[in-house]
Amino acid sequence: MVKNHRTIFHVDLDAFFASSEERENPHFKGKPIVVGANPLNGKGRGVVSTANYEARKYGIHSAMPISKAWRLCPKAIFLPVNSSLYERISYAVMKILANVSEKYNGKFEQAGIDEAYIDLSNANNFHNHTYYPREIAEEIKTAIREREKIIASVGVGPNMLIAKIASDFQKPDGLTIVSPQKTQAFLDPLDIRKIPGIGPKTEIIFRKLKINTVFDLRQLDQPYLYDLLGEHGISLYESARGKDKREIAKFHETKSVSNDYTFPNDTDDLSIILPEFFPIVRRVIALFESQGFRNFKTITVRVRFSDFKTHTKSKSAGYSVTDIETIERDALRLLWHFVPHSKIIGKTPSRRKKIRLIGFRISNFS
Ligand SMILES: [Mg+2]
Missing domain, CATH: 3.40.1170.60 (MutS, DNA mismatch repair protein, domain I)
Structure with missing residues (x-):
């Protein structure tokens, strides 16, 4: 590599x-x-x-x-x-891919029910052996075929755009590797529809202009493409040159589960707020658990006041679905920041704003 x-x-x-x-x-x-x-x-x-x-x-x-x-x-x-069948098989395939990614020190991102990216720029193991993309691509295809009886196509390229076009290039059961040096030669003869981002509407515009291949597209300069399609035109200018700066986003870091509740009337009364708050927390945990997860790092409480201003408070620790008491206790402490304290001990009415909505979110799954 x-x-x-x-x-x-x-x-x-x-x-x-x-x-x-x-x-x-x-x-x-x-x-x-x-x-x-x-x-x-x-x-x-x-x-x-x-x-x-x-x-x-x-x-x-x-x-x-x-x-x-x-x-x-x-x-x-x-x-x-x-x-439910497709989700079950998808889950098993994604697990295989995440394991391959981990084995070679990569980064893994699921991009849909049937597709994923793996960044293996630094593929090596503790023997410091450098792997060739073809070996790893074969390993991936074989594992999915043998363990899940599903055929996969694999594309390898210097960025996400080229990898995606490459996986489509020899479908089904394809394996296409595009080196950085050969990227432009690979793209030029392709039909414009092979570029993700050129859908049926953009296609019609280009066909009228006799722009049929990526090579044709590359003859148009940036100001022209901007006039034609705005910002989208600029991004197609980059795509036609095989450029794509996107990074693999680690799936687990971005994922979160949340739930919220809007009160029928704005309130600052804890005897109304609390009976709604704990069920929200428990719903979120149950949803998280049903997706096959157990551990997460961050809890966030969200409150929207009667003037529609929204505030959040978060806490990060090592949480597990098996310890619902700790989660509820910490969530309550976060909620405490937003409720009028005078109300807690039942004294003078607070002049603080009333609450319209409460929400709870967990994120940073591990
Ligand atoms: Mg597919």
């Missing part, structure tokens, strides 16, 4: 919903499968979520009206979206 460049992997599961159905029902293998709305013999509304590669041969693709898919291939197997 060239050390002064980043090495970013993008892993994308192929026709994920349809492959999950094939995995669960091996007799579907080799048959066209369409996951999405009920086709109702061609009268159904709604769209295709995913079609497997067999169904794509009939011209069926995601986001197409389900009625059209039915007309193109009435004998296809039409299935409803089975979210």
Whole structure:
């Protein structure tokens, strides 16, 4: 690996919903499968979520009206979206990827139910062996195929943009590695629609101008693109040159779970506030636990007053869902900052503002 460049992997599961159905029902293998709305013999509304590669041969693709898919291939197997199945498989695949990332000292970011980025710029282990992207990409594909019976495509590039375009390049079961030196040569012949950020609307604008490939796009200067598309035009100017400065955001650091409650009437009465506060705390913890987590670092209490000004107080410590008493005690201490103390001991009415909303959030999962 060239050390002064980043090495970013993008892993994308192929026709994920349809492959999950094939995995669960091996007799579907080799048959066209369409996951999405009920086709109702061609009268159904709604769209295709995913079609497997067999169904794509009939011209069926995601986001197409389900009625059209039915007309193109009435004998296809039409299935409803089975979210809990896909989430279960996704969770297992993401675990494999997070482990690979950890093994090689990388950074991992889940980008969707069926895609993730891994930054392996500094891939090495305690033997200080330098790994080649191809070995690691093969390792990833093999692990997902053998353990989860799902096919993945992997793209490797000097940034997230190139890695994502590369993973799409040889789908299904693809493996494409684009070195920094070959990035422009890789991009130039591609159709403009291969650039994430060029959707159907932008496509129409470019086609009218006879801009069909990335090479064509690269002939337009920044002021022209700005006039045409505003800030979006500037970002496409960068994309056409294979530039992308985004960093892998570690999934666990950004995640949080929260809940809040708005009182029917603004109040400063603790006998009204507290019976609402503890259930919010417990709901948040239960939601967190149901996602398979146990530990987190930070709790935050949020209060909105009658004048709509919102304040927060946080505390960081090592919390576990098994110790709900500590969480409730610390949360209450944070809430204390916002309630009128005179009310606590039931004396003179406070001149402080009344409370409109209370909220509780946990973050920094570990
Ligand atoms: Mg996919």
